[in-house]
Amino acid sequence: MKEVKAFGPYGFNQAMLDTALDHAAQLWGELADFRAGHITLAQVDCAQGFYPLCSYCEHNGDCPKFPQGVQMPQWEPALEKLAALKEHRTALDSEIKEMETVLKLVHRQAGTWDWVDTGNYRFRMSVAAGRTNLDKDALREELTEIFHTGHLGDIDVDTLLARCERTGSPFEKLSISPIN
Incomplete structure (x- = not known):
């Protein structure tokens, strides 16, 4: 028990409070949408892994959620460059979306x-079909009804659907968090 190191307590932080309130408002909206039948439980956005507030916590430097790993300070510039590039990409994506909106309006x-x-370029707007998704809840209800009326009620629809599901290949994901 000699290696135990206390951390905290959590003090007031306006950025953390604002983020928590934003998440609460989003969760409340999704709860209302779920109850109204507009979204399924699988479509509700939920925290995965470390909570987003961890990056803003003043105690994340010695938090037990982040076990001490290998020290490699030579990679700090690469992480700073990556963060700057992502910020630049976000700004570019926003600017591209704005320009596309303007050109769609011009075409309309x-x-x-x-x-x-336009001289060196030409453009036009077209309407593309929306993405097709399988509504698993509706399919489950339909299959249950079909099996029930066909006197095949002993068939477990959830097991049948599970046998037909496919999971994509695992992939690597880079997680970056500032140390406060």
């Missing part, structure tokens, strides 16, 4: 479905 106001010629 031109009153044509043909190409709009």
